Amino acid sequence: MTRTGTGSTFVLRLYMGLFFAYMFLPLGVMVAAGVNDYSPPSITVWQGFTLRWFTEFWTDARMWSGLVNSLIIAVAVMALALPMGLSGALLLSQLGRRSAGIVYTVMVSPLLTPGLIIGISTVILWRNFGTTAGLFTAILAQSAFIASYAMLMFMARLQRQDHTLEEAALDLGATRARAFRRITLPFLKPTIVTAAVIAFLQSFENYNTTIFSIGGNHTLVTEIGARMRFGISPMINAIGILFILVTVICAVLWSLLRQRERRREAAA
């Protein structure tokens, strides 16, 4: 597809190659330092290949308690943000133009607010009720913006819904609640799964909102952040390698799933 002459195509290709190098070389540096038998993490002093930083991570109690906290928060956020996002989308689908516009603006506003503001304002609110910052405030702060993602996903799905099935169910004497449970909910199921996965990942990986709302407690990611500041042990790089591996696997799986879905849609 050389619409612009070969010369400019070459320049663009070169540019893109440089951009990819810019994106991946730093990650390569971090991975290399994670298997270098030298501390503090470095690639300028090479002492040979080792996996001992992984075992160091294995025995680090604070990292494990952080992981447990991260999982607790992520599950709670899923349980809170999904019903809120779905309710929001359903509410919007039944509002008049003007009120829908206002409610929509409020519902997406957390996505356009810096994460730290959401975190700290939640802490301020709950301190007035005598609750100090901790897992609870972190869950609420994260849910506030993760529900917005869920709402947008549900809204997109609901707009594609064919209402004839629902009407048929109602004509046949089903109650509203029953029609929702048997028709709309199954229709939304794929989105519920995707939204749940996204909510979990967003919560687990979050730093900015969490660091401002978790008080004296910590999650895996905030603990990693605290250790990074002084770059003392390559254990951080070892954890980084694990994160990268999981990310790559998820990204490849996601793109395979999407391809399959597209093929199925094309076939249908």
Next chain:
Amino acid sequence: MTRLFRAFGTPLSALILLFSGIWIFGLIAAPQLIMIEQSLWRMERPTGAAEISVQIDGLYNQLDVLALDRATVEAETDAAKRAADLAAIDAKEAGLKVDIAALEETESTPVKVYTLANFGQMGTAHLAIFAKTIAASLAVSAIALVVCYPIAYAVAKLETPRTASVIMLGLVIPYAINELLRIFAWQMILNQNGPVNLLLGLFGFDPVPFLESGTGVFVAMVYAYILFMVFPLYNVLETLDSNQVEAARDLGASTWNIHRRVVIPHARPGIAVGCIMTFMLSAGSYAVPYIMTRGTASPWFTQLIYNRFFEATNWNVGAAYALSLLVVCTLFIFGMMRILKVNLKDIAK
């Protein structure tokens, strides 16, 4: 509202309203409002504190006078009279002490006063940091736009769909890798004895203190948030009909004019989203300055906010600082929407 009940029935509608209500009022509106309220007051000495303090001084003087009286009374020889006088002085002294305690209580109990003084606390030093943070964030946004536009255009319009999807997967991976790890990679690269300084050393340069000078913060910030520009741009450019570009070319438009008149106008929503995301993430970033400076370079505005809350524990000033940041981000969003003539529906998709 009646439409909602008609569409879903009473029990389900009640649930929908409950969850939406918790979200809108409990998680979004209430925290923001209470933060605004917190930024508008502070605890002050009560009004008239100076007069009360004069009164208290007066009462202490009377106590001193009583102490002198007591000395005279103690010289009295008549035992009965002495005892009576002493009792009278004791009673007076006790009364005075009660009065003093009450006045001191009022004088030292601060009262809540609504004021704009919390914003004034910023002073020139912090205002300079605020300005620097905003300027640097604008620069991150601008750099990201300039760097990413050709990439997004090339992938969306010049590659076959197959190649494009592979390239996008290649970009999703660094995008999805945790922000902290991407920042940390640059901390290692720009470190005193990192690869960049090693390379500079080979050419005979002295090590450059990237981390200590604050350069590192900017470099890592561009790297950490640049991909938030690529995806919105790619998404809008993908929907651009290639025939429009062809037609413009056939009519003799130069490459520059094609972009200026056809491609960029079409890409407006993507440009708006990309700029808003990169600006907001940069201005609100705590991780990048936290990891990249090790506390040696001058702080980012977010670090000032963090310190007000968790180290200096002046929550009112902290709330004022946080609100200032929020206002700037909101103004930026409205500014972009105005300049690029897009609305909120185009942005949040």
